[in-house]
Amino acid sequence: MEMRMREDTEMGLDLTHPLPPLASSLHDSHLRSHCSACFSPLPPTVLVNTNPSSSFLCYCSPPCSASDSPLHFSSAEHHLFLLLRHSHPSTAHSSDLRAALRLLHILHLPPLHTQPLHRICGLLTNLHHLISPSHNSESDETLTRIRDGGKAMAVARCMRDGTEFSGDSKLEEALLCLVLTNAVEVQVNGGSALGIAVYDWCFSWINHSCSPNACYRFLLRSPETPQFSGESRLQIIPGGNDEIEIQNAVRSKSESIEGCNIHGPRIIVRSIKAIKKGEEVWVAYIDLLQPKEIRHAELWVKYWFSCCCNRCNASPPTYVDLVLQETLAHSLNYIDDNMCREEEIRKLTDYVDDAIADYLSVGNPEACCEKLENVIAQGLPDEQLEPIEGKSQANFKLHPLHHLSLAAYTTLASAYRVRASQLLDLHSEMDGDELEALSLIKTSAAYSLLLAGATHRIFLSDSSLIASIANFWMNAGESLLSLARSSLLNSFVKGRLPVLNLSSLQSHKCNECSLADEFEANFFGSQAHNGGLENISKQFLNCVSSITPKVWSFLIQGHHLCKKFKDPIDSNWLQKMETSKIWGFQAHSGCTAMDSSSWDEESTGGYEAQRDTNQERKNLFKLGIHCLLYGGFLSSICYGPSSYLTRYIRNLVDGEESLTGNSSHEMD
Numbered sequence: 218m219e220m221r222m223r224e225d226t227e228m229g230l231d232l233t234h235p236l237p238p239l240a241s242s243l244h245d246s247h248l249r250s251h252c253s254a255c256f257s258p259l260p261p262t263v264l265v266n267t268n269p270s271s272s273f274l275c276y277c278s279p280p281c282s283a284s285d286s287p288l289h290f291s292s293a294e295h296h297l298f299l300l301l302r303h304s305h306p307s308t309a310h311s312s313d314l315r316a317a318l319r320l321l322h323i324l325h326l327p328p329l330h331t332q333p334l335h336r337i338c339g340l341l342t343n344l345h346h347l348i349s350p351s352h353n354s355e356s357d358e359t360l361t362r363i364r365d366g367g368k369a370m371a372v373a374r375c376m377r378d379g380t381e382f383s384g385d386s387k388l389e390e391a392l393l394c395l396v397l398t399n400a401v402e403v404q405v406n407g408g409s410a411l412g413i414a415v416y417d418w419c420f421s422w423i424n425h426s427c428s429p430n431a432c433y434r435f436l437l438r439s440p441e442t443p444q445f446s447g448e449s450r451l452q453i454i455p456g457g458n459d460e461i462e463i464q465n466a467v468r469s470k471s472e473s474i475e476g477c478n479i480h481g482p483r484i485i486v487r488s489i490k491a492i493k494k495g496e497e498v499w500v501a502y503i504d505l506l507q508p509k510e511i512r513h514a515e516l517w518v519k520y521w522f523s524c525c526c527n528r529c530n531a532s533p534p535t536y537v538d539l540v541l542q543e544t545l546a547h548s549l550n551y552i553d554d555n556m557c558r559e560e561e562i563r564k565l566t567d568y569v570d571d572a573i574a575d576y577l578s579v580g581n582p583e584a585c586c587e588k589l590e591n592v593i594a595q596g597l598p599d600e601q602l603e604p605i606e607g608k609s610q611a612n613f614k615l616h617p618l619h620h621l622s623l624a625a626y627t628t629l630a631s632a633y634r635v636r637a638s639q640l641l642d643l644h645s646e647m648d649g650d651e652l653e654a655l656s657l658i659k660t661s662a663a664y665s666l667l668l669a670g671a672t673h674r675i676f677l678s679d680s681s682l683i684a685s686i687a688n689f690w691m692n693a694g695e696s697l698l699s700l701a702r703s704s705l706l707n708s709f710v711k712g713r714l715p716v717l718n719l720s721s722l723q724s725h726k727c728n729e730c731s732l733a734d735e736f737e738a739n740f741f742g743s744q745a746h747n748g749g750l751e752n753i754s755k756q757f758l759n760c761v762s763s764i765t766p767k768v769w770s771f772l773i774q775g776h777h778l779c780k781k782f783k784d785p786i787d788s789n790w791l792q793k794m795e796t797s798k799i800w801g802f803q804a805h806s807g808c809t810a811m812d813s814s815s816w817d818e819e820s821t822g823g824y825e826a827q828r829d830t831n832q833e834r835k836n837l838f839k840l841g842i843h844c845l846l847y848g849g850f851l852s853s854i855c856y857g858p859s860s861y862l863t864r865y866i867r868n869l870v871d872g873e874e875s876l877t878g879n880s881s882h883e884m885d
């Protein structure tokens with residue numbers, strides 16, 4: 218089954234009203250911090266439980282409790298918790314099982330033997346695929362999860378009914394497969410996933426593409442939020458080969474499913490490209506900034522299909538797919554065979570994963586930064602390169618747009634920021650540490666700008682990456698703005714800084730571009746995207762290309778790796794490198810695309826402390842505002858003008874805390 222456009226549509230329009238979930242469940246880690254019905258965060262003092270014997274779920278209000286608590290007991294979710302508490306006290310992750318139990322309960326399915334299990338309530342289960350014994354270990358994990366999970370669900374239902382478990386859990390397994398095939402992670406306000414939700418065919422029949430034309434967002438309804446406005450006509454209609462399924466689906470739309478979770482997180486589908494009437498609508502099921510091989514492996518294991526979208530079928534591969542997996546060999550004496558190369562890539566991947574784990578799991582951001590910067594600059598360390606058949610192996614470096622490089626910049630931006638705040642927390646009084654902290658914050662901002670600038674190049678060749686790119690520009694803007702506003706900059710120059718009011722969007726209009734007006738117009742709901750994405754992007758790039766060179770040397774001062782990136786926005790250096798060595802192995806000894814011919818170290822060095830730091834600060838601010846507004850503009854295309862992110866950006870730009878004084882400051 219699939220979904221198609223009812224009429225021609227523009228980019229940046231909602232294609233559905235906010236659709237309520239059939240079932241939803243918080244991840245176990247959020248059960249104490251969020252309302253189990255509406256997923257909104259709980260104020261520390263408001264924990265409503267209808268039944269004192271149930272301490273598993275919390276609610277934000279009596280209406281949420283009244284609507285959800287009965288289902289918690291009648292679906293056997295409560296009994297599942299009791300069961301898991303005894304069998305797997307610490308490792309339980311049960312949101313998929315709980316959502317499946319809830320669905321099983323509200324669907325009132327007829328007895329098992331009369332029910333075909335490949336589709337339930339119109340939704341595909343993939344049952345026979347997901348439970349077939351397979352050749353790959355990740356699928357084996359899925360199989361074990363379905364077998365064990367189905368059994369746990371069935372036992373919980375028997376506990377609820379006071380009956381003996383017969384050993385048959387086929388129906389439960391089918392519902393669990395339905396959840397694995399159709400559930401989406403619920404993420405709001407750019408945070409981590411709160412839980413999962415399953416929606417009816419209006420959303421669940423939308424297929425995946427690695428170059429999608431639509432995206433989705435969630436809307437939470439807490440008791441304070443007014444009722445969701447009435448349903449408007451769906452802009453997408455069901456399509457596919459199964460006429461009976463389509464007719465059933467259209468008919469079922471008028472009968473609301475009993476028990477449907479009215480307070481649960483709602484989903485809205487939105488176009489990110491112009492779509493023609495009758496064209497299929499696609500969303501992305503996975504992270505699109507991964508090379509084809511990894512995307513395909515993930516889709517196969519989770520959803521059991523091979524993607525044949527335009528991006529995946531392109532021959533030669535698209536620019537995006539080429540750079541995301543491109544490596545650069547820089548040793549003549551290597552064994553030129555694919556096995557070696559694959560082995561090398563595997564080692565690079567493990568090395569980067571280990572470095573990221575140093576930060577995220579071990580809590581050592583310093584070790585993480587050192588490893589990531591080494592691998593970006595030099596490839597693997599020597600001890601990782603065992604000679605094969607007496608010959609030393611090539612040491613591959615990652616292309617600056619390789620997906621591991623992108624993961625590295627993201628991690629470095631965050632790890633440097635954390636290092637700065639750790640340093641300031643430890644030694645808040647010491648001047649030397651303030652300078653060190655400032656340098657760490659600058660490096661963090663440099664990496665977030667590098668990430669945004671580098672991935673923008675990819676975005677220009679594939680606009681379906683818009684949501685990720687919006688995020689990168691917003692992060693870069695936020696980082697630059699907080700650096701410009703940081704009091705640490707005050708201690709960097711002797712003497713007092715002149716008065717500089719860095720607040721209010723209106724007072725920071727740029728003479729060269731209309732970004733601020735576009736953002737403002739969007740924010741107040743007047744005609745969206747007047748200037749068109751292409752025009753705005755061009756204006757934005759012109760502005761940031763002229764501002765960045767004025768701050769880049771300040772940001773990377775004293776940082777040897779960042780100095781290798783001549784200019785994060787002007788990617789001429791990258792282009793030079795790509796044309797000098799196109800896809801494949803580098804055949805010349807010692808000559809790498811990352812050596813000094815392309816990575817001009819000299820041109821960016823030599824920052825002098827005597828420079829006009831206040832001017833530098835203004836430029837940082839100006840660049841930050843541009844990045845934020847552009848990220849906000851892209852994000853309003855993906856998530857709508859009234860989304861949390863747009864409001865957040867407005868607040869950031871308006872700057873609740875201005876540095877000094879009140880005089881207005883033009884972005885000149």
Ligand SMILES: C[S@@+](CC[C@H](N)C(=O)[O-])C[C@H]1O[C@@H](n2cnc3c(N)ncnc32)[C@H](O)[C@@H]1O
Pocket residue numbers: 218219339340341343398399421422423424425426519520521522523524525526
């Ligand atoms: C959420 S459902 C989408 C609707 C589904 N096509 C149906 O018939 O109900 C996800 C499943 O749809 C199929 N699917 C989604 N995108 C696909 C694609 N691009 N190519 C082939 N199958 C796809 C896979 O079987 C996947 O497990």
